[in-house]
Amino acid sequence: MLTYTPPESRPAAKTREKPWLLMLMAFAWLWPGVFSHGLWNPGEPAVFAAVETLQQGATPLAAEVLGEPAFQISPVYLWAAAAFQNLFSPWAATPYDAARFAGVLFTVIGLTSCGFAGFNFLGRHHGRSVALILIGCFGLLQMAHFMNTLTVGFAALGMILHGFSLAHRRVIAAALLLGGGSALLSLSAGFALPLALLAMALLLPLHPQWRFKRYYLTLLGALSIGLPLLVVYPFLLARLQPALFDLWLNRHIFGSFGGLADFQTAFSLPYYLKNLLWFALPAWPLALWTLMRTRADSQRWSILAVAWILITLTLLAAMPRQFQDYLVWLLPPMALLGAAQLDGLRRGAAAFINWFGIMAFGLAAAFLWVGFFAINYGWPAKLAERAAYFSPYYTPDIDIVPMAVAILFTPLWLLAITRKNIKGRQAVTNWAAGVTLVWALLMTLFLPWLDAAKSYAPVVKQMQAALPADLAQRFSDGRECISVAAHDDRARLAWQQYGSIILHTDADCRYRLVQQPKDSAAPQGWVKLWQGARPRNKTEGFALLERAE
Structure with missing residues (x-):
C-alpha cells in the first residue's frame, strides 16, 4: 500500500560534508602566530604592560599602562x-603566549556564535559557511592571533547576532x-555601538x-x-574608583x-571604505551577490544584516579615530x-573565486618556501640579500616543530584543492584553506625572521651591548641614570620589557634616551653615544645622549 510522508517528517538527505573537517581547519587557523615571538x-606592548600591571595588584576595573589609565x-x-597566564605560564607557555590565549578564546566565541546564527537563520550547512x-x-x-582587545567586541557581536537568530523560537536564550x-x-x-544596535x-x-x-x-x-x-x-x-569614573564618563x-x-x-568614511576592500574579503563580494539575488527586505536575516551594516557604517563614517580594526564590527552581518x-x-x-584563491595562495606559499631557504641557507642569493636587508638582526634558526607543521599543512592544502565540480561552498572552503596555509607558513617558517624585524628586543639589547662596561655598572648600581620623556611610551615599554636598565621619567640625568629618526643630529648641548631602530623604520628611532660638559 502506497503511503505519503510529508516533507518535514522525511529523514534529511545524506551529505558528504564532514563537520569535523571545519573544526580541524578552524583549529589549524587559530594557533599559528600565537606562540614564540615577542611583543609586536x-x-x-601596551596590552601586555596592562596585563602585567593587573598581575601586580592594580585595579581590575581599568587598564593601566605606564601609570596612566587606558580605557x-x-x-x-x-x-x-x-x-x-596564571593557568599556563610558565610551565606550558611563555607569559606573552599565555596572554594571547585570551584573543583565541574570544575569537572562538565569535566564530561559534556567528556559525550558530547562520544555522538558525539560513538552515542546514550555512553555519559552517558563515x-x-x-x-x-x-x-x-x-x-585573532595577537594581543588585540577588539576580539572581545567580535565575541560580543557574535553573541548579539546569535541572539537575533533565536528570537523566533527560544525567547529566553x-x-x-x-x-x-x-x-x-x-x-x-564603549556605549556608542551598543546603543546604536539597541x-x-x-x-x-x-x-x-x-x-x-x-x-x-x-x-x-x-x-x-x-x-x-x-x-x-x-x-x-563610581563606587570603587571615583577619579577613574569621572575620567571615563567625561572622555571615554x-x-x-x-x-x-x-x-x-x-x-572618516573614505578611509573605512578603502580598507574594507581588503579587510572583509571575501565577505563583502559574497554579500553583494546575495543582495543582487535577494530583496533586502524579503527575509528577516537580510533586513537585520542590512540595517546592521548601515548603522555601523554611519558610526564609522563619523569616527574621529581612523583605525582599520574597527571594521570587525561589520564582519558578522x-x-x-x-x-x-x-x-x-x-x-x-x-x-573564478576558486581559481583566484588557488593561484594567489599557491604562489604565496611557494614564495614562502623559497624564502625560507633564502633566509636560512642563502639561496637564492638575491632573495637572501633582500631578506637580510629587511631583517638584518635575524640569525638562521630552524626549529623542527614549526618545520613539521609547515610540511604537514602544504600537502593537506593540495589535497583540498583537487576536488572537482567546485560550487560556491567548496570555493569558500578552498579560500579559507588557502588563507590558513599561507598564515601557517608565515607564522612557522618566517616567524623568527619576522620577530627579529618587528620586536624591540634586538634594539634594546644593542644599546646595552654598546655601553662600556664601567658605564653599564654605574647604571646598575644607581650612580648614573638615564632619563626618558613621559610621552615616549614606545621607548618606556620596550626598555621595561627587554632591558635591565631602569629608565627614569623626566629625571635630571646626565644621560637621556630619546625617540627620534635614525641619523638625526643630537640636540644642542648633547652628545650622541648610540643610535638604533627597528629595521627599515625611517620615522622611528632611538638615541642615547650624554649631556655635553
Whole structure:
C-alpha cells in the first residue's frame, strides 16, 4: 500500500560534508602566530604592560599602562589574559603566549556564535559557511592571533547576532544573548555601538518580518537583562574608583567618540571604505551577490544584516579615530549575507573565486618556501640579500616543530584543492584553506625572521651591548641614570620589557634616551653615544645622549 510522508517528517538527505573537517581547519587557523615571538606593534606592548600591571595588584576595573589609565583596552580582555597566564605560564607557555590565549578564546566565541546564527537563520550547512567566510577574511587574522582587545567586541557581536537568530523560537536564550552581548560590547567599544544596535533592535518591528510576539518578548527580556548589566561597570567604577569614573564618563564613555565633556566626530568614511576592500574579503563580494539575488527586505536575516551594516557604517563614517580594526564590527552581518546565497553562486563565479584563491595562495606559499631557504641557507642569493636587508638582526634558526607543521599543512592544502565540480561552498572552503596555509607558513617558517624585524628586543639589547662596561655598572648600581620623556611610551615599554636598565621619567640625568629618526643630529648641548631602530623604520628611532660638559 502506497503511503505519503510529508516533507518535514522525511529523514534529511545524506551529505558528504564532514563537520569535523571545519573544526580541524578552524583549529589549524587559530594557533599559528600565537606562540614564540615577542611583543609586536601597534598594540601588543601596551596590552601586555596592562596585563602585567593587573598581575601586580592594580585595579581590575581599568587598564593601566605606564601609570596612566587606558580605557581603550578592554578590562575583560585583561581578566582573561591574566587568568590564562596564571593557568599556563610558565610551565606550558611563555607569559606573552599565555596572554594571547585570551584573543583565541574570544575569537572562538565569535566564530561559534556567528556559525550558530547562520544555522538558525539560513538552515542546514550555512553555519559552517558563515564560519568559513570569517576565517577567510584577511582582517580577522592579525586581530585573532595577537594581543588585540577588539576580539572581545567580535565575541560580543557574535553573541548579539546569535541572539537575533533565536528570537523566533527560544525567547529566553535570545534575550540572554542580546542583553549579555550588549553589556560585553560596551566593555570593548564603549556605549556608542551598543546603543546604536539597541536602537536598531527597537526599530526592526517597523518591518512586518520582525513584527511577531516572540520578538517583542525577546526585546523585553533583553532590555531587562542588558540595561542592568550595562550599568554594573559604571556603578562599580563610581563606587570603587571615583577619579577613574569621572575620567571615563567625561572622555571615554562613548569609546573613540570620547565622553560627555569632549564628544568628537570626524568624516572618516573614505578611509573605512578603502580598507574594507581588503579587510572583509571575501565577505563583502559574497554579500553583494546575495543582495543582487535577494530583496533586502524579503527575509528577516537580510533586513537585520542590512540595517546592521548601515548603522555601523554611519558610526564609522563619523569616527574621529581612523583605525582599520574597527571594521570587525561589520564582519558578522557581512558573513551572514555572504553565506545566504553560496549555493546559488554561478558556477563561473565559484570557479573564478576558486581559481583566484588557488593561484594567489599557491604562489604565496611557494614564495614562502623559497624564502625560507633564502633566509636560512642563502639561496637564492638575491632573495637572501633582500631578506637580510629587511631583517638584518635575524640569525638562521630552524626549529623542527614549526618545520613539521609547515610540511604537514602544504600537502593537506593540495589535497583540498583537487576536488572537482567546485560550487560556491567548496570555493569558500578552498579560500579559507588557502588563507590558513599561507598564515601557517608565515607564522612557522618566517616567524623568527619576522620577530627579529618587528620586536624591540634586538634594539634594546644593542644599546646595552654598546655601553662600556664601567658605564653599564654605574647604571646598575644607581650612580648614573638615564632619563626618558613621559610621552615616549614606545621607548618606556620596550626598555621595561627587554632591558635591565631602569629608565627614569623626566629625571635630571646626565644621560637621556630619546625617540627620534635614525641619523638625526643630537640636540644642542648633547652628545650622541648610540643610535638604533627597528629595521627599515625611517620615522622611528632611538638615541642615547650624554649631556655635553
